[in-house]
Amino acid sequence: MRRKLQVNGSVVEYNRRTFKKFLLDNLAGMLFTLPLVLGLIIFSAIPIIQSLIYSFYRYDMTTTLEFIGFDNYANLLWGYDSAEVRGVFGRTFLYAIITVPLTLVLSYLVAVLLHQNVKGIKTFRVLCYLPCLIPGVVSALVWRSMLDQDYGIFNAILQAFGLSPIKWLEAKETAMFSMIFMGLWGVSGGMILWLAAFNNIPSTLYEAADIDGAGRVRKFFNITIPLSTSMIFYNLVTGVIGSLQVFSTFIMAGGGDGPEKSLYFIAVKIYKEAFQRWNMGYASALAWVLFVVIAILTSMVFKTSKWVYYGEEG
Amino acid sequence: MTKAEKQKIVDIVYHVVMYxxxxxxxxxxxMPYLFMFFRSLMTWRETxxxxxxxxxxxxxxxxxATVLSSGNYLTYIKNSLIIALFNTFFIPLSTSLIAYGFAKTELFYKKQLFAIMLATVMLPGVVIQIPLYVMYADFHWLGTKLPLMIPSLFGGGAINVFLVRQFMRGIPIELENAAKIDGxxxxxRYCYITLPLCSSIMIFLAVNTFIGCWGDFYGALVYLTDEKEYTLAIGIYNQSIYGGYDGGKTNHIMAAGxxxxxxxxxxxxxxxxxLIRGIAIGGIKG
Structure with a gap:
């Protein structure tokens, strides 16, 4: 009896010791990642659940907190606000569908240009990158000024070439075009990351191609592009996520919605519902719809990512 | 024409086209930059x-001189500096701690935690904005700079952690092991071995953080309701849209810009x- 107990006791003790050892081995890792765990809980997990809960309430932060079931979702999908919501989502999608591929291709080409091995390339890199260091607000205000119907530089250029001036941000037909046009000036923004991706391509591949007599174009299509697909993929994903949340239209429209709401995008709509009309519940429902859309689109991009090469590390 | 001559001509044409x-x-x-700069030097009539x-x-x-002495621009600059400098110190610090945890320590839930962290990249900022706003209201933080500063203590963003972890994984494990044997x-080991070797990616992170916070518009727009707390971004925006001290004269706005x-x-x-070396060594790989 006694022995058995002792055996049992020693087994328990042994287990306790391994558990202690296990904890001690993991202690450093736990402590180092503790800020992240806390941050994920406080600033991501709780808010995301809370926001889902709010989306079923009428909530204005002061007097009203009333459970209304699916009313918020009904209102935005087919209720009184559905026409505006459809317009807002439609405009944002149109913007994303045009901007994402356009900037991806152009920023890639610009990076390839700035990767060329010619004298003085570093100066060109700096010159092309500097405009991207202008803070977003300032850049938007400068563009508002440049696109001004009467005092802007673009209409002056058009008129100098004998073309008729465009209304740019002041007409509903051209407002979206103006936003996309303005976005083109951000193509050098990803330069540092692209150049890093190009530099990661082993130079031995290019040397081997040289020996085989491959030209510049051939090397570009058969080495540079395939080996920078992981960066293309990264830019594609962040581009989709970012363009659906674009907020600069708010500044471009001077805090308004643009002519006939042509600059009224999802992020602006959510901002106005939440922080100007204090419809916190309704804004949460809108935000959740956007979240689901982004999650679906991102997983679609990931599902079709067989073309991505991640290097030997895997 | 020999092959070498032909090659030479191709090279010259290539260089001319490139330049x-x-x-x-x-x-x-x-062009936008020059437009802004030249307008900032004009009289209002010229604009x-x-x-x-x-x-x-x-x-x-x-x-x-007019811009900096009128309105509250010096206060705005001070506020922007406080927020940006706070983040510039704490984001690289918390990022490097977390990245070290992922790169160099044993942790039984490492893979799961890393995956969850990366998944937060997908989370649109607007979804968590509203509950956070309510939470900060409960803390009585609205109208103060705290909502733009305190989150930096809890991890500096998934992409940053990812980049620093990649960088740290490139540091030979032998260095760590040698120090471990020495007790x-x-x-x-984080302070004296890994961190000093990460200086270039740390500087990359610090500079990027500063630039990001300095230019942040949305956060400042939502949380800073008191004019005394306005940052430069909000100050310039308000002056341009609502007029400010001079009715929003273009030359003054451009000078502030x-x-x-x-x-x-x-x-x-x-x-x-x-900036270029920090990222070049770390690279982006799966």
Whole structure:
């Protein structure tokens, strides 16, 4: 009896010791990642659940907190606000569908240009990158000024070439075009990351191609592009996520919605519902719809990512 | 014509085409910046001229003095600096701690935690904005700078952690093991071995954080309701849209814009080498 107990006791003790050892081995890792765990809980997990809960309430932060079931979702999908919501989502999608591929291709080409091995390339890199260091607000205000119907530089250029001036941000037909046009000036923004991706391509591949007599174009299509697909993929994903949340239209429209709401995008709509009309519940429902859309689109991009090469590390 | 001669001609043509294209690209991309800079030196009348002029007729540097001495621009600059500097210190710090945890320590839920962290990249900022706003209201933080500062203590963003972890994984494990045998604990190894070797990616992170916070508009727009707490971004925006002290004269707004743009540009020039090297070694790989 006694022995058995002792055996049992020693087994328990042994287990306790391994558990202690296990904890001690993991202690450093736990402590180092503790800020992240806390941050994920406080600033991501709780808010995301809370926001889902709010989306079923009428909530204005002061007097009203009333459970209304699916009313918020009904209102935005087919209720009184559905026409505006459809317009807002439609405009944002149109913007994303045009901007994402356009900037991806152009920023890639610009990076390839700035990767060329010619004298003085570093100066060109700096010159092309500097405009991207202008803070977003300032850049938007400068563009508002440049696109001004009467005092802007673009209409002056058009008129100098004998073309008729465009209304740019002041007409509903051209407002979206103006936003996309303005976005083109951000193509050098990803330069540092692209150049890093190009530099990661082993130079031995290019040397081997040289020996085989491959030209510049051939090397570009058969080495540079395939080996920078992981960066293309990264830019594609962040581009989709970012363009659906674009907020600069708010500044471009001077805090308004643009002519006939042509600059009224999802992020602006959510901002106005939440922080100007204090419809916190309704804004949460809108935000959740956007979240689901982004999650679906991102997983679609990931599902079709067989073309991505991640290097030997895997 | 020999093959070498042909090659030479191709090379010359290539260089000429490159320089023409690069120069054109630089001029086009620099245009908004030059537009802003030249407008900042014009008189108000010159900015309203039709036909529009691109170059100022005289250099009115006094516009800068006017902007900095009127309105609350010095307060705005101070507020922007406080927020940006706080983040610039704490984001690289918390990022490197977490990245060290992922790169160099044993942790049984490491893979799961890393996956969850990366998944938060997908989370649109607007979804968590509203509950956070309510939470900060409960803390009585609205109208103060705290909502723009405190989150930096809890991890500096998934992408940053990812980049630093990649960088740390490139540091040979032998260094760690040698220190371990000498009895150094994980925190000592982090401070004295890994962190000093990460200086270029740390500088990259610090500069990027500063530039990001300096230019942040949305956060400041939502949380800073008190004029005393306004940052430069909000100050310039309000002056341009609502008029401010001078009715929103273009030349003054552009001068303020140049001042605001100057800071990131000086940082970029100062740390250019680190910025490009920091990222080049870390790279982006699965």
């Amino acid at each position: 023409v294209v690069l120069t054109a690209l630089a001029i086009v991309l620099m 309203e001229l039709v036909p529009v002029i691109f170059f100022p007729r005289g250099f009115h540097w006094e516009n800068y 150094a604990n994980a925190f000592v 140049v001042v605001m743009s100057l800071v990131p540009m000086l940082l970029f020039f100062g740390f250019q080498k680190h």
